[in-house]
Amino acid sequence: MSTEQYSAAEMMTIxxxxxxxxxxxxxxxxxxxxxxxxxxRLSHAPDITLIYESxxxxxxPRVLPLSIGDGELCESALTTVSVPEMFRYWLxxxxxxxxxxxxxxxxxxxxxxxxxxxxxxxxxGADGAHSYANPKVRLPGGGGAPEISTNAKEVIVTxxxxxxxxxxDVDFVTTLGFGRDGQARRGRKTIGKGPVMVITDLCILRPExxxxxxxxxxxxxxxxxxxxxxxxxxxxxxxxxxxxxxLPSQREIEVLRELKRVTAEAHNKTESx
Amino acid sequence: xxxxxxxxxxxxDGVRDGHTIALEGFTHxxxxxxxxxxxxxxxxxxxxxxxxxxLIYDQLVGxxxxxKLVFSWGGNPGVGSLHRVRDAxxxxxxxxxxxxxxxxxxxxxxxxxxxxxxxxxxxxxxxGSDLKDVNPNIKTIFCPFTGxxxxxxxxxxxxxxxxxxxxxxxxxxxxxxxxxxxxxEVALSSRHCIVTVEEIVDDxxxxxxxxxxxAWSVDAIATVPGGASPxxxxxxxxxxxxxxxxxxxxxxxxxxxxKWLDExxxxxxxx
Numbered sequence: 001m002s003t004e005q006y007s008a009a010e011m012m013t014i015x016x017x018x019x020x021x022x023x024x025x026x027x028x029x030x031x032x033x034x035x036x037x038x039x040x041r042l043s044h045a046p047d048i049t050l051i052y053e054s055x056x057x058x059x060x061p062r063v064l065p066l067s068i069g070d071g072e073l074c075e076s077a078l079t080t081v082s083v084p085e086m087f088r089y090w091l092x093x094x095x096x097x098x099x100x101x102x103x104x105x106x107x108x109x110x111x112x113x114x115x116x117x118x119x120x121x122x123x124x125g126a127d128g129a130h131s132y133a134n135p136k137v138r139l140p141g142g143g144g145a146p147e148i149s150t151n152a153k154e155v156i157v158t159x160x161x162x163x164x165x166x167x168x169d170v171d172f173v174t175t176l177g178f179g180r181d182g183q184a185r186r187g188r189k190t191i192g193k194g195p196v197m198v199i200t201d202l203c204i205l206r207p208e209x210x211x212x213x214x215x216x217x218x219x220x221x222x223x224x225x226x227x228x229x230x231x232x233x234x235x236x237x238x239x240x241x242x243x244x245x246x247l248p249s250q251r252e253i254e255v256l257r258e259l260k261r262v263t264a265e266a267h268n269k270t271e272s273x
Numbered sequence: 274x275x276x277x278x279x280x281x282x283x284x285x286d287g288v289r290d291g292h293t294i295a296l297e298g299f300t301h302x303x304x305x306x307x308x309x310x311x312x313x314x315x316x317x318x319x320x321x322x323x324x325x326x327x328l329i330y331d332q333l334v335g336x337x338x339x340x341k342l343v344f345s346w347g348g349n350p351g352v353g354s355l356h357r358v359r360d361a362x363x364x365x366x367x368x369x370x371x372x373x374x375x376x377x378x379x380x381x382x383x384x385x386x387x388x389x390x391x392x393x394x395x396x397x398x399x400x401g402s403d404l405k406d407v408n409p410n411i412k413t414i415f416c417p418f419t420g421x422x423x424x425x426x427x428x429x430x431x432x433x434x435x436x437x438x439x440x441x442x443x444x445x446x447x448x449x450x451x452x453x454x455x456x457x458e459v460a461l462s463s464r465h466c467i468v469t470v471e472e473i474v475d476d477x478x479x480x481x482x483x484x485x486x487x488a489w490s491v492d493a494i495a496t497v498p499g500g501a502s503p504x505x506x507x508x509x510x511x512x513x514x515x516x517x518x519x520x521x522x523x524x525x526x527x528x529x530x531x532k533w534l535d536e537x538x539x540x541x542x543x544x
Binding site for chain 1: 385402
C-alpha cells in the first residue's frame with residue numbers, strides 16, 4: 001500500500017494497534033487505547049484478550065464503546081466480574097500483560113498527568129497562582145490508571161503529540177512512569193516494568209535503557225525530526241538507529257474506517273426506552 | 274428487612290441533610306431517578322461518594338445539594354468535562370465543594386473493606402503517585418510478613434447506599450445482572466440501603482452464582498421503570514449515548530443548567 005491517503009490520527013491508531021501481540025492480555029483504557037486495541041483484535045491479533053475496568057473479560061465489541069461500561073462490552077464478553085474483583089484478582093493478581101493507557105500530559109520520564117493542569121513550570125508561564133487546590137484546568141482524575149501502570153507487566157501509552165501534552169515535567173504525577181528522576185521503579189520487585197512504548201501521531205518513543213528518558217526511535221512516514229522537536233516540551237533526543245514507521249496497510253485502513261463508521265452510526269441512533 | 278415503598282417516600286425516610294451517600298453504578302444501572310428525587314427534596318450538605326461521578330453527580334452538585342465529593346474519575350465518559358462540578362470546584366458555584374480524590378482500585382478496595390466490616394483496605398497501589406500528597410486519607414503501611422510497602426485507605430461506610438437493579442421478587446430479594454460494579458459492596462457497607470428496580474417479578478430466575486441481595490440485606494425497594502436512564506439497564510433499555518453528548522451543552526452554562534433543572538426535574542418529566 002502506498003498511494004492510499006491516510007490521516008495522522010489513523011497512523012497513530014494503526015501503529016498503536018501493531019504494538020499489541022496476539023495472545024496477550026490487555027487492560028484497555030477508554031478512547032484512543034480502546035480504538036487501537038479493537039483494531040488489533042480485528043486485524044493481526046484475533047486472539048488478544050481485551051479487559052476493561054468495568055469488569056468485562058475477553059470482550060469483543062462490534063462497535064467502540066463511548067464509555068468504559070457500555071452494554072456492548074458486557075454482552076460480547078466471555079464473563080463479567082465485579083469491579084473489586086477486577087482490580088484485586090485480575091489486575092493486582094498479576095494476570096495482565098499490557099496496560100494500554102491514554103493521558104492528558106506525559107513527561108520525559110513517561111509520568112502521566114490526568115489530574116490538574118496547574119502551570120507551575122516557568123516554561124508555561126508559571127505565576128504561582130495555580131496548584132492542585134486551585135487548578136488552571138481540572139482534569140477527570142486517575143481512574144484505573146495509577147494501579148494499571150504498576151500492576152500490569154508492562155505499559156503502552158498513546159496520545160497526540162504537542163507541546164501541551166509532551167512536557168518536561170508533568171504538573172502532577174497521577175500515574176507513575178519512571179518518577180521525577182527516572183529511577184522510581186528501581187529495586188521495586190513487586191511492580192511491573194512500566195511504560196515500554198509511547199505512540200503518537202508523529203512518532204514512536206521508548207525509554208532509554210538506564211536513564212528511562214523517552215527518546216524517539218521511529219518517525220512516521222513523512223514526519224521530520226524538526227516537527228517532533230517543535231511538538232515536544234523538552235530537548236528530545238533521537239535514537240542512533242532511528243527508524244521509519246511502516247506505512248498503514250490497505251487492510252488496516254479499511255478495518256479501522258469500518259469500525260469507526262459502525263461506531264458513529266450506533267452512537268448517533270441510541271435512544272433510551 | 275426490605276420494605277416496598279415509593280421513591281419519594283424512600284428518599285424522605287432515608288436521606289437527611291449532611292448525610293454521606295453513595296449512589297453507585299459503573300456506567301450501567303446508575304440510579305438517576307433517585308438522584309433527581311434527592312434534588313427535588315432539596316437535601317443539602319451531602320457528602321457524595323462515587324467512583325465515576327458523571328451526569329448524576331453533575332446534576333446534584335449543580336443543584337446545590339453537595340458539600341463534598343469522594344471520587345476516582347470525574348467526567349462525562351467519551352464526551353468531556355463535568356461543567357457543573359468544575360464550576361463548583363473552580364468558582365464555588367452554586368456553593369463550594371470539597372474533594373477527596375482516589376484511584377479506582379482504592380475505592381473498589383475501600384467499598385469491599387466496608388462490606389467486610391474492616392476499618393481499612395490494603396492494596397498495592399498509588400506507587401509513585403502524587404495523589405498521596407494531596408489526600409491525607411491515603412497512607413503507606415508495610416506488610417508485617419514480607420515488609421512490602423503497600424497503600425491503605427479507610428473503609429467506605431456510607432450512611433445511605435442507593436443502587437438501581439433489574440428486578441426484585443415479591444419477598445424483596447434483588448437481582449443485578451451485567452456490569453455489577455461495586456453495587457453489592459455499596460449495599461453491604463451502607464447503614465441503610467435503598468434500591469430502585471425496573472420491575473417486581475414472581476421469580477427472579479437467578480442462577481446459583483448470580484448477584485442477588487437477599488431481602489434482609491436491603492432496607493427499601495421502590496419500583497421505578499426507567500430509573501437508570503440515560504444510563505442503561507441490561508435486558509431493558511440501552512444507554513442513551515446521545516443524551517450524554519447533549520448534556521455537554523445543557524451543563525455548560527449556569528443558565529441552561531438551571532433552566533433544565535426547573536423544567537425537567539422540578540416541573541417536568543424527569544423521573
